[in-house]
Amino acid sequence: MTGAAAPPRWRAAWRIARSEWRAGLSQLKTLIACLLVGVLTIGGVDSVKRNLEEGIADNGRRLLAGDLSVSRLQIPLDDKVRRMLARFGTVQAGVRLVTNIRREGGEAPALALLRAEDSGYPLYGAVRLDPPMSLAEALAADADGPGIVLAPELADRLGARPGDRIRVGNAVFVLRALLLDEPDRLATGMRLGPTALISLDEVEATGLLAFGSLATHVLRLAIAPGGPAPQKVRAVLLEAFPDANLRVITADRAAPGLRRFLDRFGHFLLLVSLTALLLGGVGVANGVHAYLARREEAIATLKLMGADRATVGAGFALVLAGIVGLATAIGLVLAAAAPFAVKAVLADVLPVPYAPRIAWDALAYAALAGVLIAAAFALVPLARAAALPAGRLWRRQVSSERWRAPRVVLVSAGMVLAVAASAIWRTPRPAFAAIFVAGSALAVVLLWLLARLMPWILGVLIRRPRGGLKLALAHLTRPGARSASIMLSLGLGLVLFATLALVESNLQTGIRQDLGARAPSFFFLDIPKDEAERFARLARRFAERPEDLRLVPSLRGRIEKLNGRPADPEAVAPDVRWVLRGDRGVTFARDVPPGNRIVKGAWWPPDYAGPPRVSVSAEEAEGLGLDVGDTITVSVLGREITATVASLRELSWRSAGFNFVLVFDPATFAPAPFTWMASLRTPDLATEERAWRALTEAFPVVTAVRVRDVLGTVEELLGQMAAAIRLTAALTMLAGIIVLVGAIAAEERLRQHEAAVFKLLGATRAQVVRSFLLELLLIGAMAALLALAVSGLAARFVVVEALELPFAFDLAVTAGTLAASLVATLVVGGAIGWRALKARPAALLREA
Numbered sequence: 001m002t003g004a005a006a007p008p009r010w011r012a013a014w015r016i017a018r019s020e021w022r023a024g025l026s027q028l029k030t031l032i033a034c035l036l037v038g039v040l041t042i043g044g045v046d047s048v049k050r051n052l053e054e055g056i057a058d059n060g061r062r063l064l065a066g067d068l069s070v071s072r073l074q075i076p077l078d079d080k081v082r083r084m085l086a087r088f089g090t091v092q093a094g095v096r097l098v099t100n101i102r103r104e105g106g107e108a109p110a111l112a113l114l115r116a117e118d119s120g121y122p123l124y125g126a127v128r129l130d131p132p133m134s135l136a137e138a139l140a141a142d143a144d145g146p147g148i149v150l151a152p153e154l155a156d157r158l159g160a161r162p163g164d165r166i167r168v169g170n171a172v173f174v175l176r177a178l179l180l181d182e183p184d185r186l187a188t189g190m191r192l193g194p195t196a197l198i199s200l201d202e203v204e205a206t207g208l209l210a211f212g213s214l215a216t217h218v219l220r221l222a223i224a225p226g227g228p229a230p231q232k233v234r235a236v237l238l239e240a241f242p243d244a245n246l247r248v249i250t251a252d253r254a255a256p257g258l259r260r261f262l263d264r265f266g267h268f269l270l271l272v273s274l275t276a277l278l279l280g281g282v283g284v285a286n287g288v289h290a291y292l293a294r295r296e297e298a299i300a301t302l303k304l305m306g307a308d309r310a311t312v313g314a315g316f317a318l319v320l321a322g323i324v325g326l327a328t329a330i331g332l333v334l335a336a337a338a339p340f341a342v343k344a345v346l347a348d349v350l351p352v353p354y355a356p357r358i359a360w361d362a363l364a365y366a367a368l369a370g371v372l373i374a375a376a377f378a379l380v381p382l383a384r385a386a387a388l389p390a391g392r393l394w395r396r397q398v399s400s401e402r403w404r405a406p407r408v409v410l411v412s413a414g415m416v417l418a419v420a421a422s423a424i425w426r427t428p429r430p431a432f433a434a435i436f437v438a439g440s441a442l443a444v445v446l447l448w449l450l451a452r453l454m455p456w457i458l459g460v461l462i463r464r465p466r467g468g469l470k471l472a473l474a475h476l477t478r479p480g481a482r483s484a485s486i487m488l489s490l491g492l493g494l495v496l497f498a499t500l501a502l503v504e505s506n507l508q509t510g511i512r513q514d515l516g517a518r519a520p521s522f523f524f525l526d527i528p529k530d531e532a533e534r535f536a537r538l539a540r541r542f543a544e545r546p547e548d549l550r551l552v553p554s555l556r557g558r559i560e561k562l563n564g565r566p567a568d569p570e571a572v573a574p575d576v577r578w579v580l581r582g583d584r585g586v587t588f589a590r591d592v593p594p595g596n597r598i599v600k601g602a603w604w605p606p607d608y609a610g611p612p613r614v615s616v617s618a619e620e621a622e623g624l625g626l627d628v629g630d631t632i633t634v635s636v637l638g639r640e641i642t643a644t645v646a647s648l649r650e651l652s653w654r655s656a657g658f659n660f661v662l663v664f665d666p667a668t669f670a671p672a673p674f675t676w677m678a679s680l681r682t683p684d685l686a687t688e689e690r691a692w693r694a695l696t697e698a699f700p701v702v703t704a705v706r707v708r709d710v711l712g713t714v715e716e717l718l719g720q721m722a723a724a725i726r727l728t729a730a731l732t733m734l735a736g737i738i739v740l741v742g743a744i745a746a747e748e749r750l751r752q753h754e755a756a757v758f759k760l761l762g763a764t765r766a767q768v769v770r771s772f773l774l775e776l777l778l779i780g781a782m783a784a785l786l787a788l789a790v791s792g793l794a795a796r797f798v799v800v801e802a803l804e805l806p807f808a809f810d811l812a813v814t815a816g817t818l819a820a821s822l823v824a825t826l827v828v829g830g831a832i833g834w835r836a837l838k839a840r841p842a843a844l845l846r847e848a
Helices: 002-027 029-058 060-064 079-086 135-139 152-158 230-240 256-294 296-304 309-346 360-386 390-394 406-426 430-461 467-477 483-515 529-542 574-580 618-624 685-698 707-745 748-760 765-802 811-836 841-847
Strands: 068-073 089-103 110-117 128-130 147-150 165-168 171-181 195-199 216-223 247-250 522-527 549-562 584-588 597-601 613-617 631-636 639-650 662-664 675-680 703-706
Touching (some): 029 256, 029 309, 029 360, 068 230, 079 089, 079 216, 079 230, 089 685, 110 703, 135 147, 135 171, 135 195, 152 171, 171 195, 216 230, 230 247, 256 296, 256 360, 256 406, 256 430, 296 309, 296 360, 309 360, 360 406, 406 430, 430 483, 430 765, 483 811, 522 529, 522 685, 529 549, 529 675, 613 618, 613 631, 618 639, 765 811
Parallel strands (some): 110 195, 147 171, 584 662
Antiparallel strands (some): 068 247, 089 110, 089 165, 089 216, 128 171, 147 195, 165 171, 522 675, 549 631, 549 675, 597 639, 613 662, 631 639
């Protein structure tokens, strides 16, 4: 019996869907727009990220200039390592370090990444020079001296042209050409200066490879045809030299810094996009509610004609499914085109070349997330409309009937949780994603509670409302009011938009405002031990106060053991694993370093001469599981030293001064060979320029780093991140406006009836619109106050945890963003309210 009844029911549902399709398409524009923007944002962000990752993979050999790269800081690579690599193919050697170079006769030096490469460079890819010539020709030594090639921006800074003489350390080179392209530029990580390239045979003459210099020694391998995979060679190498502190990268993992950046920043944008889709879900709910409210007569009529709840629900579900499918399809088409558009518009600034392709997995996830969110937010209003009693047709304006269906609500909540869980599962940092998702859920809960408490709060704050304010308050508490929906739509949009504005503000100006005001003018590296006193005498001439010049001894060491156990990066907290990966800066001191504060334990006496003692940064010690009295073993200059933790220090990383995780007592390393580092702060720019020229000329082998130049490099990188955030914020703002329009439009019909009654009672159009705007202003003001607090916490979490940058709360940016959003709200609301007044009172009242 039931089986026989099913086909006619579905035929009836299909007929309902066909008859309602045109009305649904015209009245569900909000749903279409919200879903389209959400799917486009998620699919577009993920597609561009996937294309960049595939670009790195496709160009791995070129980006690494080899199948495999082996590097080590400070200490040259042993011949044993080279001989082992040579068993598998062709080996090429190089050295890189940051130093200052100058044009002979020029006024000021410039900071450069000096690369010295042998004749085999590059093993893959090609170097492009201007004027065109081979790299061997450009670097060859002749009667005028050895050759050098410079990046165009470096030549511009020096005012150098081909044929000019360039001083590098103690040696002089002839500029033969400009370096237009180096294949492995991304493999060298973040740069403090443009490239200067010389022959490896000439690097010793510069004097820059003195003991302790921060030079990175590199061997690259091109595996012979038929040879083993790079991963196999890497495993063999690390097994043969387990204690050599080798950094081995294979071509499939080229540009690890860029990969980490894409992982962290790309997933942050993806989480923001999902939050925007959640905001769009509110818009879906508003749109479906408004559409079904307009179709109440049709629903009630269908039921009077004998259609049951399931048939009516199925018919309107088919309409919604078709429109959701249409909106999702349009969003997917636009998202699929995003990598092609980015390639066409931003080809010159992309970090890696790629051949645009459709990222099917990214689009599939965007479609799944979009459909689940749409279904979750459409299910409740659809089920409520299907359960509408036929008698509601005659009392819909005064009815306050409550509809409850806990199963439907649970199913909807389950769909939202499924999307959230998938976002956490897909990210490389699940803990961060989980906190981000939990924060978004908390914002929704707080906004819902605020909407519920709003009438009571306003009643306490406004004792005797009059005129339009009284009407506004009455409207907020009347049966069927949509104030909670408007609060949620507006509040969530404000929180998300203000958070993105704060993140962008910190990326653009936070570094300069926070560090630029307190940072020294220069850092000096690789100061020879026997030149430190002469350097200090000259540097003091440019310092206004004695504390403006600071010298600290510098060594490099690797943590080998913690409390006698091997130091395994995977066995400690994720945020401190960097401490155990590779060499770390190590220093020693008689007194507590400036800007540091002892939080546990005690500092050693100035004349201490006992067993090795070390002071450890408190934050890193906690992650490493260290406490006062524990032991730590560090390999320095080939010797393992086990020291007892004497104290824990709180560091001031944002001071831009010298901060060391490990500070030893002065007796442990006093007789060891080491170099010095120095920081210098000058009182003004003129003094800074004089110091720059004098110190770099007097000490050509000392690397001088001007902080202003470093901040410029950092800001250029962060500016690119800010541009991506700005685009995401624009899409978020668009989604917020659409959702707000939908929330207001959802009760447009009711407002038309109210306006008709008010006009018949003598109210003017201006009075009616003013009461509506006051209502929106009250909702917006309360939502803005909540957004002010929540956005600050959310932005701080993103900047500090995801982007690992210092955070500064910018009240002006936040308040300006919220104010602009509220103005947009009032404009949109005013336009809709004015439109509601155009309907004729007589016609509306006859309907009622």
